[in-house]
Amino acid sequence: MKWGLLCGIIAIVALIFVYEWPKISSNMHKEKVAFIVFSVxxxxxxxxxxxxxxxxxxxxxxxxxxxxxxKLLEHP
Structure with a gap:
């Protein structure tokens, strides 16, 4: 059951990746790296x-x- 949920999440992330990756232009290297890092x-x-x-x-x-x-900031 848990492995199925994990596979489902990976599939959803992959679909998001396939949908969004072509929209990022090829000269936007930092954005591509950030997209990969946040997805992972x-x-x-x-x-x-x-x-x-x-x-x-x-x-x-x-x-x-x-x-x-x-506790340090509380008055004694």
Whole structure:
């Protein structure tokens, strides 16, 4: 089941890639690299969320980083 979801996500990313790639002109190298990098990152994150759904979200990371700072800023 999980592998099917991953294959579906890869297929959707591939369809997006096939649809959008010709629209990026050949002299836009940085845009092509950015498109590839963001597509790969999105695919990896989706795969991680399929196999490990209990991964803490971005708000948990921010809270972990800034909680000690908040305690320091509280008045004694």
């Amino acid at each position: 990152i999105a695919c990896l994150l989706a795969g991680l969320l399929i196999f490990f759904p209990d991964i803490p979200g971005p708000t948990m990371w921010v809270e972990t980083v800034y909680k000690p700072l908040g």
